[in-house]
Amino acid sequence: MRSVSVFGATGSIGESTFDLLMRDGGPEAYRCVALTGGQNVVRLAEMAQALRAEVAVTADEARLPALREALAGTGIECAAGTTAIAEAADRPADWVMSAIVGAAGLTPGFRALRHGGKLALANKETLVTAGQLLMAEAARCEATILPVDSEHSAIFQALVGEDMAAVERIILTASGGALRDWPLDRLASATMAEALAHPNWSMGARITIDSASMFNKALEVIETREFFEIEPDKIEVIIHPESIIHSMVGFRDGAVMAHLGAPDMRHPIGYALNWPQRQSLPVARLDLAALGALTFRAPDLNRFPALRLAREVMALRGLSGAVFNAAKEVALDHFIAGSLGFMQMAAVVEATLSRLAGEIALTSAASTLDDVLAADHLARIRAAEAAATLRK
Numbered sequence: 001m002r003s004v005s006v007f008g009a010t011g012s013i014g015e016s017t018f019d020l021l022m023r024d025g026g027p028e029a030y031r032c033v034a035l036t037g038g039q040n041v042v043r044l045a046e047m048a049q050a051l052r053a054e055v056a057v058t059a060d061e062a063r064l065p066a067l068r069e070a071l072a073g074t075g076i077e078c079a080a081g082t083t084a085i086a087e088a089a090d091r092p093a094d095w096v097m098s099a100i101v102g103a104a105g106l107t108p109g110f111r112a113l114r115h116g117g118k119l120a121l122a123n124k125e126t127l128v129t130a131g132q133l134l135m136a137e138a139a140r141c142e143a144t145i146l147p148v149d150s151e152h153s154a155i156f157q158a159l160v161g162e163d164m165a166a167v168e169r170i171i172l173t174a175s176g177g178a179l180r181d182w183p184l185d186r187l188a189s190a191t192m193a194e195a196l197a198h199p200n201w202s203m204g205a206r207i208t209i210d211s212a213s214m215f216n217k218a219l220e221v222i223e224t225r226e227f228f229e230i231e232p233d234k235i236e237v238i239i240h241p242e243s244i245i246h247s248m249v250g251f252r253d254g255a256v257m258a259h260l261g262a263p264d265m266r267h268p269i270g271y272a273l274n275w276p277q278r279q280s281l282p283v284a285r286l287d288l289a290a291l292g293a294l295t296f297r298a299p300d301l302n303r304f305p306a307l308r309l310a311r312e313v314m315a316l317r318g319l320s321g322a323v324f325n326a327a328k329e330v331a332l333d334h335f336i337a338g339s340l341g342f343m344q345m346a347a348v349v350e351a352t353l354s355r356l357a358g359e360i361a362l363t364s365a366a367s368t369l370d371d372v373l374a375a376d377h378l379a380r381i382r383a384a385e386a387a388a389t390l391r392k
């Protein structure tokens with residue numbers, strides 16, 4: 001019986017993972033080691049009972065009594081807080097889903113790798129902030145990282161049996177997000193509700209807003225660079241509003257391999273769960289005749305400054321990814337709180353990067369995770385200052 005843990009079980013990716021595990025036999029087919037969540041301890045407790053988890057951990061220490069109450073008499077251990085989440089990652093499991101949102105997913109991901117199993121990585125922030133360290137650690141521990149981001153799963157699948165030396169380019173597709181058809185001069189006044197109306201994908205709130213600003217695609221470009229170890233100038237982004245092609249790989253003979261499918265995260269999650277096999281998955285099958293056409297357009301960098309900043313980060317490498325991500329998280333918090341405008345998020349990230357370039361050696365590679373976390377910490381302070389200056 002395979003053992004599994006899910007970090008961020010109560011989120012959008014976590015729920016889809018839970019759905020697949022339950023359809024696949026639940027506790028009869030998997031030994032569930034750890035499930036973690038945040039505020040929603042009632043849902044976390046339901047999931048832990050359904051999968052007969054060994055331990056359920058909430059990030060919020062104030063919610064521990066409620067979690068204990070919900071799991072009273074079940075024999076399932078309860079714990080709370082950041083340290084407890086990291087400790088849950090110390091419990092060996094054959095397959096671990098990393099689906100916490102943001103830099104909070106870093107430490108549990110790194111700790112889970114140490115057991116040398118399979119790490120299904122939805123938390124793209126881990127690669128963006130600590131990509132070189134993560135890939136080196138995975139090699140050292142003989143662990144396998146399986147990408148769960150739909151684009152990276154698509155690329156990974158297009159590369160099966162291929163030689164990386166024959167890859168000429170990687171083309172990441174982007175839906176363009178909720179505001180892709182807005183006139184440029186209206187974007188500055190976009191509200192959170194408007195940014196949340198994603199045309200194709202149902203996802204957590206933070207990544208949905210990041211899709212509208214293309215910060216999500218910016219993170220994914222960096223994620224591609226780190227995971228596939230491909231030069232930045234070989235990575236392209238194209239807007240594909242239908243979200244049917246999940247990404248493409250172009251080879252030196254001119255062939256382009258595309259991965260198509262319905263926009264449903266249970267495909268990439270299921271691929272990572274069953275890899276290297278393919279099993280039947282409960283996703284809608286494509287009806288190409290009904291779709292009729294797939295369309296593409298080049299992204300406008302004036303509209304999406306995040307894409308330009310991603311290029312700068314890839315040129316700097318080192319600690320710049322950690323700074324970029326932390327500043328983005330702070331800017332997003334401010335946008336959600338209503339204290340920054342939509343286009344001001346990129347301004348905060350840009351200001352933070354240039355400010356920190358004078359304070360730390362942005363281009364020097366992190367030698368430990370602590371180096372990454374220190375850069376993340378300092379970037380959050382500077383980004384908060386930049387946001388206070390720009391505050392609308």
Ligand code: NAD
Pocket residue numbers: 007008009010011012013014036037038039040059085098099100101102104122123124125148149150201202203204205206207265
């Ligand atoms: P979400 O907000 O729906 O869920 C996040 C989960 O993390 C929840 O379980 C929440 O309780 C937990 N969490 C939040 N803050 C935490 C903290 N500080 N410490 C510990 N746990 C915390 O997010 P999501 O949309 O499921 O995304 C999860 C990750 O997967 C993100 O990195 C995102 O970029 C990536 N991803 C998501 C999608 C998608 O379709 N949702 C697609 C590709 C990649």
Ligand code: MG
Pocket residue numbers: 149150151220
């Ligand atoms: Mg994606």
